[in-house]
Each structure stands twice: as structure tokens, then as C-alpha cells.
Amino acid sequence: MNTNLTINGQRHSLTLEPETPLLWVLRDELGLTGTKFGCGIANCGACTVEVDGVATRACVMPIMALEGKSVRSIEAEPDRIVAALQAAWIKHQVPQCGYCQSGMIMAAASLLRVKPKPSDADIDADISNICRCGTYQRIRAAIHGAAAHLDGSAA
Incomplete structure (x- = not known):
């Protein structure tokens, strides 16, 4: 699946499985390692990012749910x-x-x-x-x- 994601204000076009968790896109595909893997079940919050300003656990957020949304990780220019x-x-x-x-x-x-x-x-x-x-x-x-x-x- 070809997915267009806006992460930290930059547009990215990626070809990945639609179920791929955002966490692995950030860490493995984009090299943004500030977002951490903790539990993998959205319990601990080490992977928290903002999606359209809302705290979201990246370890369980599939990229198919992010089309047209803006993701902000800790690496973004601080507001x-x-x-x-x-x-x-x-x-x-x-x-x-x-x-x-x-x-x-x-x-x-x-x-x-x-x-x-x-x-x-x-x-x-x-x-x-x-x-x-x-x-x-x-x-x-x-x-x-x-x-x-x-x-x-x-x-």
C-alpha cells in the first residue's frame, strides 16, 4: 500500500502494509528513534505521539488510519x-x-x-x-x- 503521511510537518510517501504500526514507520523507515517501544499493547505510553494534536499510542496505530492526518513526534521543532x-x-x-x-x-x-x-x-x-x-x-x-x-x- 502506498501511504502519504505528514510527520513533523514533512510529507512522506511510503509503500508499506496498511497494518504497519506508526511506531515502526517512525523508527525503522524514517529513523526517528525518539519515540520508544515499551510494551507493544498501548499500555505504557513510551510510544506516545500527537496525531492532529491528540496523544496517540504509536505502537498500535496502523498507518492506514493516518491518511490526511498530521503526526508530531518528539523530534518535531518544539512549539x-x-x-x-x-x-x-x-x-x-x-x-x-x-x-x-x-x-x-x-x-x-x-x-x-x-x-x-x-x-x-x-x-x-x-x-x-x-x-x-x-x-x-x-x-x-x-x-x-x-x-x-x-x-x-x-x-
């Missing part, structure tokens, strides 16, 4: 939300092993696009990604910090 999250991640010392971080940032970006001032309950409900290092409190603080920076209320 203001992702840049704010990346700065907050550093400020709050979120990363430890770092494996989940790209998926976590993409999930957080998607949350902030919908809820610019999320509550703790919003974060807990929307960010279902797994961090094996257990930095959830720092992740929550970083999301709040990025939200405050984006609305201008950060000190």
Missing part, C-alpha cells in the same frame, strides 16, 4: 507548549532513566492543548503513561510549571 514542557522537565529534574520522557512530554503537550490549566486530577486522569522510575510528582509539578509559564503566571 511553545513542548518548549515550555521541556524547560519545566529540566527545572523540576523529571528525567531519571529518561526512557519514558518523550512519550510523557507528548502526552502532556496534548493535555495542555485541551486544558491549559490542568488540575492534579486532570493530570492523573489524562497522563496514563508509565514511568518506571516513579517520578510522577515531578512530572505533575513540571506540567503545572509549564502551564504557569504559558499563561504568564510563572514567577
Whole structure:
């Protein structure tokens, strides 16, 4: 199947099986290895990217479902939300092993696009990604910090 995909603002024409998961297109076909393989069943979130601004688990997203949609991975030029999250991640010392971080940032970006001032309950409900290092409190603080920076209320 010939598929046209827009990934990180660039158009790609690929000939692949329609069931091919987006994760393997990103990693194997395009060399975009920032999106990680974790579980392969959309449970852990290491493979999270944005599809039309919505957090999506790339390990189970077949490319046939992406025609006409825009995919954004961690390698994309950071927009203001992702840049704010990346700065907050550093400020709050979120990363430890770092494996989940790209998926976590993409999930957080998607949350902030919908809820610019999320509550703790919003974060807990929307960010279902797994961090094996257990930095959830720092992740929550970083999301709040990025939200405050984006609305201008950060000190």
C-alpha cells in the first residue's frame, strides 16, 4: 500500500502494509528513534505521539488510519507548549532513566492543548503513561510549571 503521511510537518510517501504500526514507520523507515517501544499493547505510553494534536499510542496505530492526518513526534521543532514542557522537565529534574520522557512530554503537550490549566486530577486522569522510575510528582509539578509559564503566571 502506498501511504502519504505528514510527520513533523514533512510529507512522506511510503509503500508499506496498511497494518504497519506508526511506531515502526517512525523508527525503522524514517529513523526517528525518539519515540520508544515499551510494551507493544498501548499500555505504557513510551510510544506516545500527537496525531492532529491528540496523544496517540504509536505502537498500535496502523498507518492506514493516518491518511490526511498530521503526526508530531518528539523530534518535531518544539512549539511553545513542548518548549515550555521541556524547560519545566529540566527545572523540576523529571528525567531519571529518561526512557519514558518523550512519550510523557507528548502526552502532556496534548493535555495542555485541551486544558491549559490542568488540575492534579486532570493530570492523573489524562497522563496514563508509565514511568518506571516513579517520578510522577515531578512530572505533575513540571506540567503545572509549564502551564504557569504559558499563561504568564510563572514567577
